[in-house]
Amino acid sequence: MKQTLVKITTEWLMRNHIWAFLFLVVIFFTFASPYFLSINNLSNVLTQSAFIGILAIGMTLVMINGEIDLSVGAILAVSVALSIGLQNSGLGIWTSVMLALFSGAMLGFLNGSLIALSGINSFIITLGGLIGIRGLVFVYTGGDALIVKDFSYTEYPEIYLGPFSITAIIFLSLIAFFQWFLTSTKHGREAYAIGDNAEAAYDAGILVKRHVVINFTICGFLAAISGILLSMRLGTAEPQAGRIWELWTIIAVVLGGTRLTGGYGSMLKTLGGVLTLAVVQNGLRLMNTPNYVELIVMGAVLILALGLDRLFTSKTRENV
Amino acid sequence: MIGEKALKGFFKRNGLLLAFAFFLAVTALNAPAFLTVGNILDVLRQVSIVGTIAIGVTFVVITGRFDLSVGSGLTLLTVIVVDQNNIVGPLGAIIMAIFGGLMVGVWNGLLIGYLKFNALIVTLAMLSLLQGLTLWYSGGANVNVHNAQTTWYAFFGRGDLFGVPVPVWILLVGGAIASFALMKTRFGRSVFSVGGNETTSKFSGINAPKIVLFAYIISGFATACAAIIMGSRVMGAQSTIGQGYELNVLAGIILGGTSLLGGSGSIWRTIVGVAMLGFIQNALLLMGFPYYIQWLVTWVVIILAVWIDLAAKRGKILT
Numbered sequence: 112m113k114q115t116l117v118k119i120t121t122e123w124l125m126r127n128h129i130w131a132f133l134f135l136v137v138i139f140f141t142f143a144s145p146y147f148l149s150i151n152n153l154s155n156v157l158t159q160s161a162f163i164g165i166l167a168i169g170m171t172l173v174m175i176n177g178e179i180d181l182s183v184g185a186i187l188a189v190s191v192a193l194s195i196g197l198q199n200s201g202l203g204i205w206t207s208v209m210l211a212l213f214s215g216a217m218l219g220f221l222n223g224s225l226i227a228l229s230g231i232n233s234f235i236i237t238l239g240g241l242i243g244i245r246g247l248v249f250v251y252t253g254g255d256a257l258i259v260k261d262f263s264y265t266e267y268p269e270i271y272l273g274p275f276s277i278t279a280i281i282f283l284s285l286i287a288f289f290q291w292f293l294t295s296t297k298h299g300r301e302a303y304a305i306g307d308n309a310e311a312a313y314d315a316g317i318l319v320k321r322h323v324v325i326n327f328t329i330c331g332f333l334a335a336i337s338g339i340l341l342s343m344r345l346g347t348a349e350p351q352a353g354r355i356w357e358l359w360t361i362i363a364v365v366l367g368g369t370r371l372t373g374g375y376g377s378m379l380k381t382l383g384g385v386l387t388l389a390v391v392q393n394g395l396r397l398m399n400t401p402n403y404v405e406l407i408v409m410g411a412v413l414i415l416a417l418g419l420d421r422l423f424t425s426k427t428r429e430n431v
Numbered sequence: 432m433i434g435e436k437a438l439k440g441f442f443k444r445n446g447l448l449l450a451f452a453f454f455l456a457v458t459a460l461n462a463p464a465f466l467t468v469g470n471i472l473d474v475l476r477q478v479s480i481v482g483t484i485a486i487g488v489t490f491v492v493i494t495g496r497f498d499l500s501v502g503s504g505l506t507l508l509t510v511i512v513v514d515q516n517n518i519v520g521p522l523g524a525i526i527m528a529i530f531g532g533l534m535v536g537v538w539n540g541l542l543i544g545y546l547k548f549n550a551l552i553v554t555l556a557m558l559s560l561l562q563g564l565t566l567w568y569s570g571g572a573n574v575n576v577h578n579a580q581t582t583w584y585a586f587f588g589r590g591d592l593f594g595v596p597v598p599v600w601i602l603l604v605g606g607a608i609a610s611f612a613l614m615k616t617r618f619g620r621s622v623f624s625v626g627g628n629e630t631t632s633k634f635s636g637i638n639a640p641k642i643v644l645f646a647y648i649i650s651g652f653a654t655a656c657a658a659i660i661m662g663s664r665v666m667g668a669q670s671t672i673g674q675g676y677e678l679n680v681l682a683g684i685i686l687g688g689t690s691l692l693g694g695s696g697s698i699w700r701t702i703v704g705v706a707m708l709g710f711i712q713n714a715l716l717l718m719g720f721p722y723y724i725q726w727l728v729t730w731v732v733i734i735l736a737v738w739i740d741l742a743a744k745r746g747k748i749l750t
Contacts (some may be wrong), residue, residue, distance in 0.1 A: 127516070179551075225734060227750070228749050228750065229734070229737075229738045229741065229749070229750070230743060230745075230749075230750035231734065231737050231738060232691055232692070234691060235685055235691060235733065235734070235737055236734060238678065238681060238682070238685075238733070239682075239729070239730045239731075239734050240730065241482070241678065241731040242678060242682065242726045242729050242730055242733075243726055243727050243729065243730020243731070245723075245726055246723045246724065246725075246726030246727040246729075247727065247728065249721075249723035249726070250723060250724070253721075254721070254723060265711050273467075287529070304506055320634045320750075344607060358499075358558070359551040359556065359557075361551075361552075362552075362555060362556075362559075365549075368558070371549055371551060371552070372549075398574075401567075402566060402571075403562075403564070403566035403567040405562035405566065406559045406560065406562045406563030406566065407559075407560055407567070408555040408563075410557065410558075410559040410560030411556075411560070412483075413552060413555065413556035413559070414542065414548070414553065414556050414617065415567075417548045417549065417552060417553070418546075419546075421546075426583070
């Protein structure tokens with residue numbers, strides 16, 4: 112009995128090694144900085160991680176399909192610009208937020224439909240989107256930053272439930288929901304089947320194209336949610352908001368252990384990846400390291416993650 | 432009808448070029464300054480940096496892999512070449528930049544070719560790493576060449592040779608050499624073979640990891656050449672100078688019709704793709720559009736170009 116428990120735990124850790132890694136990182140920073148392990152700081156880390164984190168949820172979904180979405184940073188910027196721009200032009204706060212969310216979902220839908228209809232690689236379609244959707248933001252804002260007029264808008268992120276900010280609560284709820292979505296719904300199970308082998312999934316009667324369109328729509332919608340939360344927190348809409356965040360998002364997801372090749376991954380892994388990224392950034396800043404250290408460490412950690420993944424999967428899975 | 436089939440084939444293969452020629456004609460009618468020798472040379476000079484990098488990245492893409500680290504690489508190497516100009520002089524600076532570029536290529540190539548790590552992630556990590564190294568090296572400060580007016584280093588970015596800017600010569604001569612290496616040498620054939628079907632290439636006795644390593648080294652070398660041009664043109668550098676270049680490079684390669692899946696592509700197609708983007712951007716600016724309109728147009732053009740290419744190959748528009 113005890114033997115099996117140990118075995119199960121080790122196997123779980125091998126599959127979810129990011130959590131063991133996160134634990135080590137937390138221990139390290141606890142000793143390295145006296146400010147790190149406090150409720151206040153950890154609550155902050157969680158809030159800061161939420162923006163990339165929510166993008167990472169959509170990215171995980173898309174990546175389990177074996178696709179990639181490079182346009183999430185640009186879609187986030189659209190949602191930031193619209194939510195602030197529309198309410199400044201006289202629409203109510205919640206109408207603007209709804210429209211921003213809708214436009215995010217629509218842009219995701221556009222990406223997904225183009226991929227499904229044309230059969231072009233999602234990397235190319237969303238690379239185009241990354242460039243072009245950012246162009247849409249500039250067309251809307253004229254290249255200038257917008258500043259919110261009604262400052263009550265920026266007070267929503269100040270809502271706290273114990274140590275959890277509303278932003279963090281939304282992030283964690285989304286993680287929980289999509290974890291359930293992946294493991295317990297038909298759509299979620301099909302995602303793995305498609306990522307493993309799209310042709311076999313099609314032969315098994317799965318509507319692959321419709322599935323992919325839905326996932327890209329969800330991805331765009333989530334990017335818009337992240338954008339709304341960011342606009343509330345900042346109160347301004349920079350047209351360059353979220354630039355290269357798609358890269359950080361991919362880094363977080365891959366760090367968690369979800370594979371770019373598709374068919375494998377989970378939201379809990381992604382949560383681990385997102386938190387690790389945030390803890391490393393926060394810890395290094397608390398230690399007063401110059402900003403280049405952060406970039407170098409992130410590069411190294413990413414390579415390390417690939418190495419660990421290789422090491423552990425060769426033990427737990429024979430293929431790949 | 433003699434040649435009807437051949438004509439159809441020609442349109443299918445070169446539809447993009449014809450569409451582009453049509454676009455050039457329309458623009459020339461609307462903006463008389465567009466088709467002047469001076470403007471054309473200007474555009475070519477502008478695209479020479481992206482083009483030079485794209486030549487190298489084309490090798491990587493043909494092997495079926497990515498290189499997202501070229502933008503950061505360009506930044507780091509430009510900062511180094513500019514700063515070292517003041518310390519060890521132009522020749523030493525150029526040698527250091529080229530050495531740096533080769534090193535980046537070796538690292539990428541070893542991790543991706545030999546350890547078989549995912550190319551997207553490795554080059555993403557390299558992007559972050561090189562950005563960090565840039566900030567470490569420069570401390571975030573701008574660097575300048577002190578004797579910008581007198582140094583012979585100005586030749587690479589600002590010089591002219593037979594009325595054509597030197598960076599354009601570098602692009603064309605580099606392109607010709609790369610094209611020869613890709614089409615006429617054993618190495619070049621191996622690059623296609625690895626990208627087309629790696630397993631088959633292995634059974635044909637090709638050392639795939641080594642080919643991948645060399646492809647990345649070429650990419651790093653091309654980035655170093657671009658950095659030398661960039662530094663010479665600007666005579667200064669800041670830590671964001673190469674930001675986003677990896678996207679322009681990929682956009683040009685895709686527009687040229689090189690498949691990201693690997694196994695097909697050519698150097699001249701890449702140069703044409705990069706030049707097309709340059710002319711489109713130039714035309715939009717000449718016609719008085721704000722600068723960000725070019726991003727929207729790039730979006731539409733990339734997707735349309737790839738779609739048309741794909742549709743012609745499979746004989747129908749939708750999947």
